[in-house]
Amino acid sequence: MAPIHVLLVTGYLGAGKTTLLNHLLALPEVLSRRPVLLVNEFGSLGIDRQLLRPGDHAVFEINKGSLFCICTKTSFLEALATIAGRADVGLLIIEATGVSETRDIEAFLDEPTLAGRFRLQANVCVVDATGFVKVAAFLKAAVSQVRAADGLVVNKADLAAEADVHQVRQLLQHLNPEAPQLVTRQGQVPADFLDRLDHRRSREEALSAAPAPLAAVSIRNDRTANREALADAIRTLGDRLLRLKGHVRFPEGLRFIEVAAERYTERKALPEARGTAFVAITWAVPRHEVQAAFARAFPSP
Amino acid sequence: MTGKERVERAIRRQPVDRVPWVPFVGCHGGALIGAAADEYLKSAAKIVEGVAAAAARYRPDGLPVMFDLQVEAEALGCSLTWARENPPAVTAHPLTQGTKLADLHVPGPDEGRIGTVLAAARELTARLPDIALYGLVTGPFTLALHLLGTDIFMGMFDSPDEVRNLLRFCSDVCLAMARYHLEAGCPIVAVVDPMTSQIGPDQFAEFVTPFVSPVFDAIRDQKGLSSFFVCGHAQQNIVAMCDCGPDNISVDENIPLQYVRQVCEAKKVSFGGNLQLTSVLLLGEPLDAQRNAVACLETGGEVGFILAPGCDLPYATPPENLAAVTEVVLDPYRRDVVRTMAAETVSGERLDMSDYGQQDKVIVDIITLDSEACAPCQYMVDAVRKVAPEFEDIVEWREHKIKYRESLVFMTSLMVRNVPTICIDGQITFVSRIPPRDELVAAIQQRINEKFRMGILQRQGSLHVVGEDSDDMEQVLDAIRRALKELGGDVPVVRIREPEKFRDYGLLPGQTPAVFTVKYQIRARARVPEVAAVREWIKDIL
Structure with missing residues (x-):
């Protein structure tokens, strides 16, 4: 039997994977290939099957809550073995959980027990234009999925400011310069975007953390900020400061500040705030330099 | 030294007589007693029965009472979906559905299935006093993920204080659960926090260390021993895990054991792992399991190492694979055998031996490690060597040392x-x-x-009478006819009259009439024989 082609869809929860799957299942080019879906049905890490478009395609589900990658492997291989035995399948679409490592899934497809029944055609990573920068600094799988992708879909572009979309695209370009990007909304991906993708096998090791240039730095202290020095730190970091959010104690009182795509906003502090505490997500700046830049904004009393 | 003492000493990095073996039998205990996971994980009696069955079958040094990281989550209001061959999965997170953190309280020892686990723990500590029983508690980060879902990752940036408050609560739950298990008699508490593998060391230091370290301190204060289980790609956090203060850490196959050993030895923390769960223990064969176990034992060393799978054993893990691991743990000789065999990979390489043994001689093969280096092998070879001459040339013997590849294939x-x-x-x-x-x-x-009987049945023959027609030839043929009549046999007589063929029989002019007996023996029928077999047949006629 000829190998079953596989389309792998990765992306963090809320990036729009289910919407994209539903869009794909409406495309004649996809339906004509007799697709089956392999999805994680349960838990917020996976997709909700109830939201999947009904149709003439089988859905295989992995019910493991996706907590343990190794345990998931068992269920995954069982489902793949079942699909491998079917002669009526032309395309397998796999929806990975938001915390999956792409190379793990590629390894599942290469298990000797499956004897070459599957050929990964492409893996597509769906990225949420509104939230990717925030998640990427904390969840290493969000970044490793991008780095392993053959194509990147920047979704929800209609919900993000143009500057935010630009910032996400730049970050993606840094993380994976080879993958073509498609900016879209509501998972609208044309079939020819997928057809043009070439799968290049992921050889890199799983990330052990967010890549070094991407850092989340927490600043907490009881001091009062020098407003000019803080503004200077933010200016100095420039577009390398991807996001900043939290409370800062100024001489006039506690304030909530936010920086997104070089836009600074400031408003009244939240009632539960007790002192200076904010998180800065930076790109291409050593962590200690970020800490030093902000330390200058909080002089000793 | 009992298994319990062995595990406790290994966790404390004290000398042991051998490396302890702790198969993480969770829902697999249900498979051992014929109960589905959803039935097993809800019944103290079945858990006791399943763990006792595992103890009898796998002769372990330690066992978990139960392996289900949804127990605390369920008691705190998470919805579960049950499966017959898996632990349950959390399908709804209360903090995303209107429940406030302030509405939650640290569950008591009788809430939800906590009472079930503790009842099983009390019963098992009484029934299996020589086995180190692990009480498992869900780590603060994983429990927080159960309660809040993956919003926790966004929350680390958007509302880190709220995430910290949640983690503080989860730490309190963890502290209480650890205390319950210690009070139920478990000497070891394992804090299982697999979701921490999803974050890097900086986030670990900020969102894990402050909330899990007090749990290990409290376990130590209560004279218990602790282990920190993390599965997944967690190599980046091994140092940070050790710095949290557990007595032991346990990892899965995603992390090189050699690296874990290096870090743990430097940090004076014992460690465990990392048998391959799916590829080997579930889908492999006993020999695969033994090879993997021997590799882990060699890498882990003899001080402060516990042989264990990386995570909860799959429900359908073949018991013979785990029993095979037990064999190499308990039997150093078996370890030597597997170690030698591990040097060669012969998977899928097989000779067709169906024709083997059809030569005239009886072949005695002795498969050994090496009779010059292994006493039992030497005694076995000596036994055959002494007996073989009694059968003169009928018996041929040889030794196959499996350190050589061809012997292993054989x-x-x-x-x-x-x-x-x-x-x-x-x-x-x-x-x-x-x-x-x-x-x-x-x-x-x-x-x-047997061969003699078989030979009579399988052999056929004929007489070839070589020479031109003559009076002498007529007398020869008459003698043959009379002999066959006397024997009552039916042997074909082939006449060779053409002088040009006489030379094929090695006859010179003047050497006829001549008679040849020709025997045929079926060696292979409708098959292509292996060279090794053909070689033996050829020896018979050389």
Whole structure:
């Protein structure tokens, strides 16, 4: 039997994977290939099957809550073995959980027990234009999925400011310069975007953390900020400061500040705030330099 | 030294007589007693029965009471979906559905299935006093993920204080659960926090260390021992895990054990792992399991190491694979055998041995590690060497040392699994046992008798009478006719009259009439024989 082609869809929860799957299942080019879906049905890490478009395609589900990658492997291989035995399948679409490592899934497809029944055609990573920068600094799988992708879909572009979309695209370009990007909304991906993708096998090791240039730095202290020095730190970091959010104690009182795509906003502090505490997500700046830049904004009393 | 003492000493990095073995039997205990996971994980009686069955079958040094990281989450209001061959999965997170953190309280020892686990723990500590029972508690980060879902990752940036408050609560739950398990008699508490593998060391220091370290301190204060289980790609956090203050850490196959050993030895923390759960223990064969176990034992070393799978054993793990691990743990000789075999990979390489043993001689094969280096192998070879001359040229023997690749292929082709083993004409006859002389003689004699009977049945022959027609030839043919009549046999007589063919029979002019007996023996029928088998047949006629 000829190998079953596989389309792998990765992306963090809320990036729009289910919407994209539903869009794909409406495309004649996809339906004509007799697709089956392999999805994680349960838990917020996976997709909700109830939201999947009904149709003439089988859905295989992995019910493991996706907590343990190794345990998931068992269920995954069982489902793949079942699909491998079917002669009526032309395309397998796999929806990975938001915390999956792409190379793990590629390894599942290469298990000797499956004897070459599957050929990964492409893996597509769906990225949420509104939230990717925030998640990427904390969840290493969000970044490793991008780095392993053959194509990147920047979704929800209609919900993000143009500057935010630009910032996400730049970050993606840094993380994976080879993958073509498609900016879209509501998972609208044309079939020819997928057809043009070439799968290049992921050889890199799983990330052990967010890549070094991407850092989340927490600043907490009881001091009062020098407003000019803080503004200077933010200016100095420039577009390398991807996001900043939290409370800062100024001489006039506690304030909530936010920086997104070089836009600074400031408003009244939240009632539960007790002192200076904010998180800065930076790109291409050593962590200690970020800490030093902000330390200058909080002089000793 | 009991298993419990062995595990406790290993966790404390004290010398042990051998590396302890702790199979993480969770829902697999249900499979051992014929109960589905959703039935097993809800019943203290079944858990006791399943763990006792595992103790009897796998002879472990330690076992978890139960392996289900949804127990606390369920007690705190998470919805679960149950499966027959898996632990349950959390399908709804209360903090995303209107429940406030302030509405939650640290569950008591009787809430939800906590009472079930603790009842099983009390019963098992009484029934299995020599086994180190692990009480498992869900780590703060994983419990927080159960309660809040993956919003926690966004929350680390958007609302880190709220995430910290949640983690503080989860730490309190963890502290309480650890205390319950210690009070129920478990000497070891394992904090299982697999979701921490999803974050890097900086986030670990900020969102894990402050909330899990007090749990390890509290366990120590209560005279218990602790282990920190993390599965997944967690190599980046091994140092940070050790710095949290557990007595032991346990990892899965995603992390090189050598690296874990280096870090743990420097940090004076014991460690455990990392048998391959799916590829080997679930889908492999006993020999695969033994090879993997031996590799782990060699890498882990003898101080402060516990042999264990990386995570909860799959429900359907073949018991024989785990029993095979037990064998190499308990039997150093078996370890040597597997170690030697591990040097060669012969997977899928098999000789067709169906024709083996059809030569005239009886072949005695002795499969050994190496009779010059292994005492049992030497005794077995000596036994055969002494007996063989009694059969003069009928018996031929040889040793196959599995340190050589061709011997290993030969061994696997004969389906031999243990060494030393004696095969007579390709049939496994004596396994790991030096046969007494009389027994060995009888076995060889039995085979000779079989061959003799078989030979009569399978042999065919003819007489070739070579020479031109003559009076002498007529007398020869008359003698043959009379002999056949007397014997009552039916042997074809082939007349060779053409002088140009006489030379093919090695006859010179003047040497006719001549008579040749020609025997045919079926060696292979409708098959392509292996070269090894053909070689033996050829020896018979050389």
